[in-house]
Amino acid sequence: MSIQSQDFFSIEKKKVAILSRVAWYCLYLHAALVFFFAYIEAYWLSGLNILSVVCWAVGLNLLSNGKVAGGLQLICLEVLVHSVAVSLTFGIKLGFHYYLWAIACTLLVEQTIPIFRSIAFAVTMMLTFAMLVTFEFPNISHFPYPNLLPYIHFSNVLISGLPMIFALASLREMSIQSREELTLMASKDALTGLHNRRFAQKHLSCPNWFESYGKDAVFVVMADIDHFKRINDRFGHERGDDVLRIVSGILIDCFEQPNLAIRWGGEEFLLIVHENDKHTIQRFLDLITALLQQHKVSREQLKVTLSFGVAKWQKGMNFETAVSRADQALYESKRLGRDRVTYFD
Structure with missing residues (x-):
């Protein structure tokens, strides 16, 4: 295996590790939401979250087996369906629509996914977000604890933003480290190490x-x-x-x-x-x-x-x-x- 190939696989391994950490975070979050929606008697959303946990678990399995494109596409589809379902059920005051924004460009980090498909999915996320915040859709149900709405909205802003910040910061550090390694490689002889x-x-x-x-x-x-x-x-x-x-x-x-x-x-x-x-x-x-x-x-x-x-x-x-x-x-x-x-x- 050439040095360039080794570097490529090393970078891909680091990228998958970052995505897997974010995926584990989201899996635990969806598991918690199963109990949250059951507590407010939104049982169909509780059941939907059980399916979401399964999707994230399958996505993690795909990531760990090197099927990054399949794992990311499954995860992004889950976020799209889940965010729209909660937003149409209780409206956007809960802040679940922010997950669309957070996940929108995820597919762009995987080069095995065709660029036009990645862009199309990102645009779909943004258009869905825009429609949810622009048009007044009738709520399927009323949220039973209206006094908690500002706090839940605030929490969802943080919860959706933190993994995005973590992922971008990690990718930034990986990019810096990769540049340093390439600079070192450019100054060293591959055979002798001198x-x-x-x-x-x-x-x-x-x-x-x-x-x-x-x-x-x-x-x-x-x-x-x-x-x-x-x-x-x-x-x-x-x-x-x-x-x-x-x-x-x-x-x-x-x-x-x-x-x-x-x-x-x-x-x-x-x-x-x-x-x-x-x-x-x-x-x-x-x-x-x-x-x-x-x-x-x-x-x-x-x-x-x-x-x-x-x-x-x-x-x-x-x-x-x-x-x-x-x-x-x-x-x-x-x-x-x-x-x-x-x-x-």
């Missing part, structure tokens, strides 16, 4: 980069896996990927902030080391080499080595110049036989 070249060029080319770390100079190191093409050709790209992951894992273990390890491309890595003398850099690179020597790749017992090119990046020097110098030093390491460190002088 920052990628795009991140490095954007981050390290900032004019005030040195000021942000309080540094006058750092070391730029270009590292290259020796004979990597030979590994791919002889043992296959899967084994080559194993090598890349092993090297990257060592770099991740060795590098702590503010040091930075970047997959520059292919088998090349760019290292930013916040040190100021060659001896410290040499010990650091020797540690990476020693850790790499401890790894034997799979059954082939491959011995993997690295060549390094090191250049000093000083304040006032642009990033591209420092990388070019480190690259020249790396070329010299390879010319001299690989598995060594060369410093740009």
Whole structure:
């Protein structure tokens, strides 16, 4: 499964979780209304609420089984029928018509439902709401406790609005989180988990980069896996990927902030080391080499080595110049036989 597919299913799972919480809220609400309508002797509405509870339970089951479109359409139909039935029975002073407004655009969040059907259902909800508040329909029954009407009306405004606020707030947070995850993905290499070249060029080319770390100079190191093409050709790209992951894992273990390890491309890595003398850099690179020597790749017992090119990046020097110098030093390491460190002088 691709990373994009994994992200899509993750977002869908979060969306279904939000809708399910709202559905459970509404199921408990309808269960309470069964007793409310029975108490005021509106028995046919009490029976209707029993059917409503069943509808919400079926809708929840559909949501949990991945049939989101079917679940949402059933739930929206229940709200339409229920709101109209109560409004025509006792009038709109109870405030049950507000549920039409709250649920109107729900189908628009599910992309598997055709957009025209979703819009048509939303428009139907709004037109029904408009007719209920505009035209005077004769009440089927009179509400037996008229002194409670303002309180029930007020409660229905809150009860219908709260799940809508919760759902929109949750979807907003999910959207923010998804954007943050996409930003992180755009800056990371999928195979190795290291920052990628795009991140490095954007981050390290900032004019005030040195000021942000309080540094006058750092070391730029270009590292290259020796004979990597030979590994791919002889043992296959899967084994080559194993090598890349092993090297990257060592770099991740060795590098702590503010040091930075970047997959520059292919088998090349760019290292930013916040040190100021060659001896410290040499010990650091020797540690990476020693850790790499401890790894034997799979059954082939491959011995993997690295060549390094090191250049000093000083304040006032642009990033591209420092990388070019480190690259020249790396070329010299390879010319001299690989598995060594060369410093740009």
